[in-house]
Amino acid sequence: MNILSISVLAVVTVIICVMLKPKNAEISVMLGISCSVIILIGVLTQVSAIVTTINQIIASSGISVDYIVILLKSIGICLVTEFAVNTCKDSGSQSLASNVSLAGKIMVTVTALPLYSDILKTVLSLAGN
Structure with missing residues (x-):
């Protein structure tokens, strides 16, 4: 399409x-x-083309697969959340749309927690702790 x-x-x-x-x-x-x-x-x-390209990037760059998984999960959460929020707004339920939006933000934050942990470890190792 x-x-x-x-x-x-x-x-x-x-x-x-x-x-x-x-x-x-x-x-x-x-x-x-x-x-x-x-x-x-x-x-x-069209997702298969995206996945193929991401696999090529991973293979050529040496980026940890764990980081890519976090990225893809976060993108998925954002897309599903946006779809649900827009549907709620179109149906006239602004408060439900706000709650779904908040839930999506929380889920992205929870999904990215391992990334925050790795960043903190890297910063602490650079600081000499």
């Missing part, structure tokens, strides 16, 4: 949702969520 297809699908869906909202808000929300899921599935087919 290319960006032109995604954009056209999104714009057409928004137009239909705007027309449906006054008469049937529930269908409008479901249509918007359905379109979002279709776009997400279409984009996820």
Whole structure:
């Protein structure tokens, strides 16, 4: 799925949702969520190219695989969180969107804790402790 297809699908869906909202808000929300899921599935087919490139970078740079795993998990958490937050906002639930956003930030922080630990160890070793 290319960006032109995604954009056209999104714009057409928004137009239909705007027309449906006054008469049937529930269908409008479901249509918007359905379109979002279709776009997400279409984009996820590109993940294999990303993984291949990251594997090449790891092989050529000597970066620890653990760091790459943390990076990929964090990116995944951010993408899922953004999707959920936007869906909540579109459905009119700002407080739920804020809670999901906070949960995503906490999960990224927890995921990165091993990285913080390694950085602290490196700093302490450079300081001579």
